[in-house]
Amino acid sequence: MSKRAHNFCAGPAALPTAVLQRAQAEMLDWQGKGLSVMEMSHRSDEYVAIAEKAEQDLRDLLSIPNDYKVLFLQGGASQQFAEIPLNLLPEDGTADYIETGIWSKKAIEEARRYGNVNVAASAKGYDYFAIPGQNEWQLSKDAAYVHYASNETIGGLQFDWIPEVGDTPLVVDMSSDILSREVDVSKFGLIYAGAQKNIGPSGLVVAIVREDLLGRARSVCPTMLNYKIAADNGSMYNTPATYSWYLSGLVFEWLKEQGGVAAMEQRNKAKKDLLYKAIDASDFYSNPIAANARSWMNVPFRLADEKLDKAFLAGADARGLLNLKGHRSVGGMRASIYNATGLDAVEALVAYMAEFEKEHG
Numbered sequence: 001m002s003k004r005a006h007n008f009c010a011g012p013a014a015l016p017t018a019v020l021q022r023a024q025a026e027m028l029d030w031q032g033k034g035l036s037v038m039e040m041s042h043r044s045d046e047y048v049a050i051a052e053k054a055e056q057d058l059r060d061l062l063s064i065p066n067d068y069k070v071l072f073l074q075g076g077a078s079q080q081f082a083e084i085p086l087n088l089l090p091e092d093g094t095a096d097y098i099e100t101g102i103w104s105k106k107a108i109e110e111a112r113r114y115g116n117v118n119v120a121a122s123a124k125g126y127d128y129f130a131i132p133g134q135n136e137w138q139l140s141k142d143a144a145y146v147h148y149a150s151n152e153t154i155g156g157l158q159f160d161w162i163p164e165v166g167d168t169p170l171v172v173d174m175s176s177d178i179l180s181r182e183v184d185v186s187k188f189g190l191i192y193a194g195a196q197k198n199i200g201p202s203g204l205v206v207a208i209v210r211e212d213l214l215g216r217a218r219s220v221c222p223t224m225l226n227y228k229i230a231a232d233n234g235s236m237y238n239t240p241a242t243y244s245w246y247l248s249g250l251v252f253e254w255l256k257e258q259g260g261v262a263a264m265e266q267r268n269k270a271k272k273d274l275l276y277k278a279i280d281a282s283d284f285y286s287n288p289i290a291a292n293a294r295s296w297m298n299v300p301f302r303l304a305d306e307k308l309d310k311a312f313l314a315g316a317d318a319r320g321l322l323n324l325k326g327h328r329s330v331g332g333m334r335a336s337i338y339n340a341t342g343l344d345a346v347e348a349l350v351a352y353m354a355e356f357e358k359e360h361g
């Protein structure tokens, strides 16, 4: 078998080796049909069965209630930043947004192009190291929806609670923590997630929409961005990202084999506990995030002397610990430890961190 490094990339992120092997085995000849999934008509019985199974497995994994549609869309999570107001924000309405970092800020900037946005709370006052509690939020009286990002992939800031917003639809960007721990889907009007972290290849975005929110799109909303049209056409109004959808389906099957989301949650807890413990036990490494807001998925950390960053990264690379460089906007390091990154990867990282500190600390 070819060598597989420990990949800590924030996205596109590591995929389970077993999934890639299965895709490889099925590449030229899918189940004796003599063709690749990539070469199938999306209208064929075979492909429709692949697509439907993927949806059903995702429904099972997240216990998605029957009154929600699951959409497999394109344009990544960033396109949702526009798609959400175009579908849910009336021209004279207001949408509430919670700002906790770079991704929620981008969602806010995009929504402002389409209507009135109230930033009901911001983590800016905490230097983005903590999430303002709901008692600090200034929600509007008649908001069309409340939007937040459950995990800020760059800052490493994650909600460990679900906001209470009454009857107002709650909209969440779950791009970087969907399927990583259990969640009650019925609390949300809309959940969306770019695929390239915990789902599958990039380009695809999954949207889980409560049915009563369909059919509210503005008349100018492009056909391709209209949730109702996507739902009415089984996410096949046009040619969908067929291969990404198939591969995501393989990831869902793999997740079920692993014991589902509850098992991933336990595994992810063990991984993040090990890594934060190593960071906190040393004066050489640091992570500034408030304890209850530390991300389980993206762990940014700094070295005591940033002049050592280059040597740290070079040593990591040499040991097959890849993509640990922090986002260009914050510097330092970041280890993304999504579902497909095992405890063995975190153990290897922690061992390297101790070794590096011994040599340079």
Ligand SMILES: Cc1ncc(COP(=O)(O)O)c(C=O)c1O
Binding pocket: 011, 075, 076, 077, 078, 079, 103, 149, 151, 152, 153, 154, 173, 174, 175, 176, 194, 195, 203
């Ligand atoms: C939380 C979050 N939201 C949105 C995005 C944007 O996703 P995409 O690149 O699929 O548009 C990302 C990408 O990393 C993300 O982490």
